[in-house]
Amino acid sequence: MAEPALTLDQLKLLATAAGAAPSVHNSQPWRLRPTPDARGMLVFGDPERAVAIADPMGRALHVSVGAAVFNLRVGAGRLGRAASVSLLPDPADPHLLAEIGLDEPAARHPFGHHLYPAIRNRHSSRQPFTNRDIPETVLGELIEAARQEEVVLSPLEEDGVLRVLRVTAEAERRTAADLARQAETRSWLRLEAPASDGIPAAALGPQDRDARVPMRDFTAGRPDAPAAAPRHFEPLPQLCLLITQTDQPADWLRTGQALEHVWLLATVHGLRASVLHQAVEWPETRWRLRDPEDPPHHVQLMLRLGYGPPGPATPRRPIEEILDLTDYHDNVGYGESSA
Template sequence: MASRQLDEKTVTGLVAEAAAAPSMHNAQPWRFRYLTSEHALLLCADPDRAMPRSDPDNRALHIGCGAALFNLRVAAAHTGLVSETRLLPEPQDPLLLAVVHLTEDAGRPQGQGLARLYPAIRRRHTSRHPFAEKDIPEDVRATLQDAAEREGAVLLFPGPWHAETVLDLIHDAESRDTLDPDASEDLVRWTRLGPEADTAVDGVPEYAFGPRKRDGKAPVRDFAGRRRVADRGTTVFEHTPHLALLSTRGDGPADWLRAGQALERVLLEATLADLATSLTSHALEDRALRLLTRDPAWGVGQVQMVLRLGYGPRGPATPRRPVRDILDLA
């Protein structure tokens, strides 16, 4: 398959779309390097954006980078390119997470299927607002499950008993954080309050916190904590939230990268289906709680993310770092 010399504008555009991916606390823990002679983009972890308190194993960091990798694949397909990806290509370099070779698209069905998701990249936003008490159709659920499976993961919609268990575990995680004065260290570092929110290029700005929860069971992390944030208001969230658990069979760096790609594929499909989405990793940040999120009857794999899905406001766009800060051209 013929290779095509990519100009700087094309490479910059691809990386900009990749960087629209979600990441824990919007830390954007990625860097890219384009090797002109090899027609390849390298995806690297940015250790300065790791969260040693909340994510000591860098599991969430890898998931965020995996989501960015999937966006890159979608953007490449939209541009008329095929992306051939190798995960963790250099074992001696743990910060090098993936290499993506870009070649001409000869009409591969895979590339065409990815390109279909492109409009959802910029429409997808994390929503910390209430969703309607409305069921998600079975065909939509099946589409989301197929999306996860295509990336080597499993998406499970827990039944009522299991969902209540997951909600209890999230509440338990919130209670543990309240008792631990150091637990909010990463959250404080990555939230942007006051004038800083208007100029931030990363983190979660106060305008994206959403209202405080007065009632309801929706798992929505309060990024304000005990800090005062003006004009948020309080409201009732859904009492029967629609949860989905994203799992992989293994639980190492490659599995986390696959989980991130599967997560973003699910989120983009959900966006095209007019679903609003939010993520919670609160109960997954404690290993003891994380093990309990798995369905004891189904009992396969490792839960990597809890998704909340529904019909409601999409939420505002959150800031992104300029591409010049995350891309090196060589």
């Protein structure tokens, strides 16, 4: 038997979950709208919130929206519903990136029931991590989480870590020398509260005193930005690449779902994470992230994992900005949430 139309409270729960997803520069480039029967959700990319210079093809925008789609799936499980996902469902509307059907009841153990609490606890941590190794069993779970989203999570060994750190450092230097990219980065800084998007001062993080781990400099030379004292980072960070075999918009959306699946599961295990995004923003350095001895593939993202302090919460857009209820009318959706 089909589930009834989503109530207003349920729609807000789903929107809150989606809105907590990670995004490049915390740009939050998504919009949500209930399907006409209110038994599903349409997910749009918002081109007005694109990071156009660093992401001219919209790949990072798709990854960000894919992460929001995964949170919607987890939120659906919280509501006792099964989520069916259709990526890029309407070729005539390139901004409609996913349609989530929510008209079927969930199985006995709803999808992502153990991940839902991590949605609010998952934050980027740009702080140094400890030297504690991640257990192989945990890495295996993270690899399987990405595989379920049709993406490969590849933990790097020492030689791979050193290689991609060199490439990332080169990309960071290129970005620092590009005035247009510097200006774009500065435009997402939010040094004065309150804010609903972007990077607040508390989330900037320090630089590595030993220059091993090339953390992004979000201040971009802005003189009024607070400068954290450099600190010693872990000597050999645990880096993982998210890899797809092809490089199409659907791959980018799957990468976003894999990223959030891995990140939420890592949070459940007490791990912290941050994304080293610099190298994938330049075609030349992105290509050099891959292992030259492996068959051709496409590196979509690099994730740094470890044990350490949690990152601070970053601002989130209000539900009213991301959830379009224009066509949600009559008496549909005014009951209580079943969450």
